[in-house]
Amino acid sequence: MWFKSFVVASLLQVGIAGIAHAKGPFGSVNVGNWVGGAFSNDETGAFSHCAATAPYANGVILVIGQNTAGSWILSFASPSYQFKQGENAAIDVIFDGREQARLFATANQPNMLTSVMPANVVRTFQKASLMVATSGRTVLNFDLTSTGPVIAALANCVTRVKADGLGKAGDFTKIAAKPQAAPDKQAPPARGKATLAKTGTGFVVSANGHIVTNNHVIDGCVGDIKGNLTGEASMVLRVVSSDANNDLALLQAPSTMAFKDFARIRDRSIRSGDSVIVIGFPFHGLLTSDFTVTTGIASSLSGMRNDTRFLQISAPVQPGNSGGPLFDTTGQIVGVVTAKIPALRIAAATGDIPENINFAIKTGALRDFLDNSVVPYQTAEPKAELKTTDIAGNARPYTMLISCNATEQADAKR
Numbered sequence: 001m002w003f004k005s006f007v008v009a010s011l012l013q014v015g016i017a018g019i020a021h022a023k024g025p026f027g028s029v030n031v032g033n034w035v036g037g038a039f040s041n042d043e044t045g046a047f048s049h050c051a052a053t054a055p056y057a058n059g060v061i062l063v064i065g066q067n068t069a070g071s072w073i074l075s076f077a078s079p080s081y082q083f084k085q086g087e088n089a090a091i092d093v094i095f096d097g098r099e100q101a102r103l104f105a106t107a108n109q110p111n112m113l114t115s116v117m118p119a120n121v122v123r124t125f126q127k128a129s130l131m132v133a134t135s136g137r138t139v140l141n142f143d144l145t146s147t148g149p150v151i152a153a154l155a156n157c158v159t160r161v162k163a164d165g166l167g168k169a170g171d172f173t174k175i176a177a178k179p180q181a182a183p184d185k186q187a188p189p190a191r192g193k194a195t196l197a198k199t200g201t202g203f204v205v206s207a208n209g210h211i212v213t214n215n216h217v218i219d220g221c222v223g224d225i226k227g228n229l230t231g232e233a234s235m236v237l238r239v240v241s242s243d244a245n246n247d248l249a250l251l252q253a254p255s256t257m258a259f260k261d262f263a264r265i266r267d268r269s270i271r272s273g274d275s276v277i278v279i280g281f282p283f284h285g286l287l288t289s290d291f292t293v294t295t296g297i298a299s300s301l302s303g304m305r306n307d308t309r310f311l312q313i314s315a316p317v318q319p320g321n322s323g324g325p326l327f328d329t330t331g332q333i334v335g336v337v338t339a340k341i342p343a344l345r346i347a348a349a350t351g352d353i354p355e356n357i358n359f360a361i362k363t364g365a366l367r368d369f370l371d372n373s374v375v376p377y378q379t380a381e382p383k384a385e386l387k388t389t390d391i392a393g394n395a396r397p398y399t400m401l402i403s404c405n406a407t408e409q410a411d412a413k414r
Contacts, residue, residue, distance in 0.1 A: 032054070073116055198403065205333075225251065266363060266382060274334075276360075296316070325399060
């Protein structure tokens, strides 16, 4: 009896959208060991989310759910957990020994950790047969049987309840048309042109949610351009302006978003030989879902063929770093990462493979672009040096994964 009560409590306290209390389940989701349904906010009576739970022999109950905004959550619950309210934890998950991601979970109640799952993690979770979750010294294995059907059932649950209301909730396992997990509503591509996922990096430069990235990151995007802060739900971004010549673009988050933390631009030029830090999302979906940090120096104060708009840097840069922030050792912005040298092309021409030659747009071009776009950015003078770990920690609230679907032709320009 205690077990059934705990499962129900887990569902009621999923906390997908900050819900303090919930009522349900309405209708049903029964797939393998997964049990759940639709739930409402107990204070307003409005539909809030669909969720399902499954118990495991290791003593943990997994909770998977989707809210009305389309965000997916994964919770780890156990009566043996004793977390403090609001306590945070990083959970590394590996699917089938190959795909790896880092989730950032919060304890909304003492016996459960809840994390938002990015869409790519949801798709992997849906297809995988084994998940290994590691947090600190704790390692847990989960046999992911029936995850594909339960994801589809929960997506069907959200779609049907939003359309018909809780009063017509029924068996959500019966699906007329197979829905996709965490669907992206995109405009149809041009006839004859295939689309593929495209990602880059951006960073917030104002409390109003202005976001800087490269023009080539958003060039050719079809439909919505989305931004994700690590571990949080995606948001649709609006294009404010772009500058193809300097490879800069300005996006803006929804007006409902408030940013207490944002990047400050260094008020003086960097010098050749100064240390720099690159933060971004290279090879997102193949590597970690968290951002990565690399270090190097400002190798030169000009780019290819003495282009003085750019810096040459030695910090490693990969596809997906484009548009990301380049920091000095005090945590101020000294450039926008834009490209790496085409090593194979250079090798074919010279016979030598170049190493550690990458480029960033200088702050002069960046500030001119922001001034022309009337963005209330802030500058700062270099102060005491910070540890790289502190710079990365400070950058977490404003460094963003930028993603969209783009035509193959546009992606080839990168």
